[in-house]
Amino acid sequence: MAAALPPSGIRKFFDLIVGREDIVSLGVGEPDFDTPWHVCAAGVWAIEHGHTSYTPNRGLIALRNLIAEYLESNFAVAYHPATDLCVTVGVSQALDLVFRAIINPGDQVIIIEPCFVSYKPLAILAGAEAVVLPTYARDGFRPDLQRLESLITPRTKALMICYPNNPTGTTYDRKTLDQLAEIARRHDLIVVSDEVYAELTYEGQHICFASLDGMRDRTVLLSGFSKAWAMTGWRLGYVAGPRDIVDIVLKIHQYSMMCAPTMAQHAAIEALRNGRRDVDEMVAAYSERRQIVTQGLNTIG
Template sequence: MSGYLAPLVREIPPSGIRKFFDLVSASKDIISLGVGEPDFCTPWHVREACVYSLERGNTKYTPNAGMPELREAIGEYLYDSFQVPYDPADEILVTVGGSEAIDLALRALVVPGDEVLVPEPCYISYSPITRIGGGIPVGIETFAKDNFKLTPEALKASITPKSKVLILCYPSNPTGGIMTYEDWLPIAKIVEEHDLIVISDEIYAELTYEQKHVSFASIPGMRDRTILVSGFSKAFAMTGWRMGYACGHRDLISAMLKIHQYTVMCAPAMGQVAALEALKNGMEEKNRMVESYNQRRRLVVQGFRDIGLECHEPQGAFYAFPSVASTGLSSEEFAQRLLYEAKVAAVPGQVFGLGGEGFVRCSYATSVNQLLEAIDRIGNFIRKL
């Protein structure tokens, strides 16, 4: 049947992350540091709000853009937390996870031949979604020596007359890198000079440890040329609920809403109820989870350094990105052998694009005991090489 498939889709490789996830799910004795998912369960009061909603028969469609009260809560949250104002009436769209929001934004913006700038290593979906929309992804390599920040020099060097969109993901998956207000200022100047539109994926905004997250949309002049994407999966341990949102200039959100109407209609009503409860009453639980991640972050970084792997200190998200170059193995070889010989799953860095080779991504969103055992196994594996 492959002959019936669109060539573009046929040629897109499957997710490198899901490949390792499938291998892990087939074995019970593997410690997985692979999938970016909190080990916490969604807080009980959030689940309870969903259950009560179902018991009351709340099973109908919501407005296409999402429940008005949820959009209002999102607007209040973004203004209070990151000083970015959005009108809930027409500048906020509730989506099926942050991934749908990114897809909608790219489909609304990109025409065949447009170049989409993507700082890498990065979340693996940006480039494939760009290609599906007819765009051309252009990777911009970032480096451990810069704490994986996007530098103005690298951005300038990547811009051509065909450049239209810049995708940002800070705090970063997979590196844990962040950008400060001072880091953003020269980037914003370049964005304005070259008339770019920015898709800012801020799904890890609540997961920073030593500095508060700075939204790119909060930089002077950037709000109206930025589509801010976020959601509830990471901060509130709600990955399976698939609840996200996009915010931006009403003309951009209106275009995205048209696509959303014809594809998914609206995000699930019960998930929207749960998301509203998370925003209203979930910050204490969120803070407790972040503090736990912070403890594990320190443990993992020091653990990798103790066994001889260089590891920059992640300032956000819940990933460590240690270098395995000293082992003499490629990222793929290291991850494959680690899985089969030491029963630890990590994701090879090259699946995240430029600059990923020589690293592996390890999620520390798992228990301390599992992390300690994983580091011990990795240390023994390295000593045997």
């Protein structure tokens, strides 16, 4: 099955432009800020003080406590750090674990496109049939809810969403989220919600899918530190969700990866404790650039 998968489209594109100096890449989700130094220093401290061995499979409890506090204070959704969280090697591993935890061979996963390149391949590798719901610029890249319902069959296990979306940047208002939640409840679907770009919400406030009525126990939240704290190379994400699903995620994680990098976890602790100002400053800079680019594009039509 894996042999039949095409190479990542992102990597194929970058292979095409190797050596070209007349191209500016706007396509990869890589902040151009360095990781804040005090966050780096926490990782260095961990190395210098011998914190280089394995951590608990779920991740350091100090980090899980802070993640739980962060999610509750910022997005009004409560998770128990001992049972409902698992720290992973980035959000990509988190998604791989979740799909393998919830999917049985022949299950269907509806994936809203455009989307990150790994969604379909990881669903397929887990044994699912990936069913695509396309969205279009003319609709603001928002899903056609009637078409979504028409794709649901008795074999549909999950709905995969991402907002703010990679690559379109689209986010969903409460009405759209409530409608998606109602569809999920009506058809008994698990919603896998990639919200790693939550902090990069420029208009209004991000609404966590798990915070919607009746969705806490049928949503698996994926997030991490790459985008908000410019920590892509540290490879640190997490799964938050119902205990029964997270327990299965943990078992797969134990056998496949064991734990996320120890020094990266110490750096993430510092990011959550003292990195709010860093996030705000980076988001303000992104917002200013966004305005300049959109105004320029609108000017040239």
